[in-house]
Amino acid sequence: MVYQLAAEAAVDQDLASLSDHLIIAMIVAYAVALFLFALEAAYGRRTALKNNRLVPLAAGAPGAAAPAPAAVGGSSTVDLDADPPSGASGGDDLEVSVRDSEPRASASRSVLGTVALVVSVAGFLLNLGQIATRGLAADRWPWGNMFEFVVAICLCAVAAFLYAAFRYQARYLGTFVLLPVVLLLGIAARWLYSEAGPLVPALHSYWIAIHVSAAIVATGAFMVSGAAAITYLVAHRTEVKRAAGERVAGIAAKLPSPELLDRVSHRFVVIAFPLWTFAIIAGAVWADEAWGRFWGWDPKEVWSFITWVVYAAYLHSRATAGWKGTRSAWIGVIGFACLMFNFFGVNYMFSGLHSYA
Secondary structure, eight states: OHHHHHHHHHHHHHHHHHHHHHHHHHHHHHHHHHHHHHHHHHHOEEEEOOOOSSSOOOTTSTTOSSOOOOOBTTTBOBOOSSOOOTTOSSOTTOOBOOSSSOOOOEEEEOHHHHHHHHHHHHHHHHHHHHHHHHHHHHTSOSOSSHHHHHHHHHHHHHHHHHHHHHHSOOGGGHHHHHHHHHHHHHHIIIIIOOOSOOOOGGGOSGGGGTHHHHHHHHHHHHHHHHHHHHHHHHHHHHHHHHHTTOOOOSGGGGOOOHHHHHHHHHHHHHHHHHHHHHHHHHHHHHHHHHHSOSOOOOHHHHHHHHHHHHHHHHHHIIIIIOOOSHHHHHHHHHHHHHHHIIIIIHHHHOOSTTTTO
């Protein structure tokens, strides 16, 4: 019996050691992929994307019924039907048109991007292996503290990005998604790391596999949406400069059309919002079992609800007021900022029932 316990402890220690080595390996893989995606974005050749539901064939593309409106700088169009802004030529008041007069979508492409995608898949598998081995070493669900939570969020963010890359041809988001992933993993490994061990008593519940898992998956999708929204704002600013006759160079000059980025950002909010809603509801049910009340205005509960309200406003404004483009992108960025503050700021700036995280 003693020998068996010693053998099990040795296996757990080996798995924990393997998990720690995989942390470094996956950070290196993601960093290499980030570097290659940045090179593709800066030096790749603009290539037309295949027509699909997210990337519709433009009006002026081959096989379309009507000619496309004139493109600005060869990448997108600017809505000039309205009166020109007073006292400015091509200032911030110009709005990039969304969906209605879009040229055929294109993005910077090179063989480096293909290699980066392969390296990203390798990093994802290392990330998955790290989480699995840590869970086996601790004999529990591997997201019981901030370190494990950040690693799981990064896994879901990369999974959402890979889905976007293969399903929506959106590998142009690689630089913008992997940059926060590498930064978060670096912070987690340097300052948040804790050895694999048992859960604190408050987390001993099957709800951790339901509530926390839903929150992690939703956060990964929100990260891709946030990256697309920030990229949209950069691309929109680029179109405004082109409309004003300014020359644009670098990565900003080779970004996809703002319309496409707007659609990608919206698509991932649509995916993540129901999951976030379910996570809040599941958390309330767990709170009732653990603390005898569904809602107690704990800081984590409050900021989870604030995040939900902002993303609900994002979806509502698009569905009812027709807010697409810059205004909805800013709401999406605010929602993502609230989400990040909920996970990091709340845990370190406030004390509450969720402080054990």
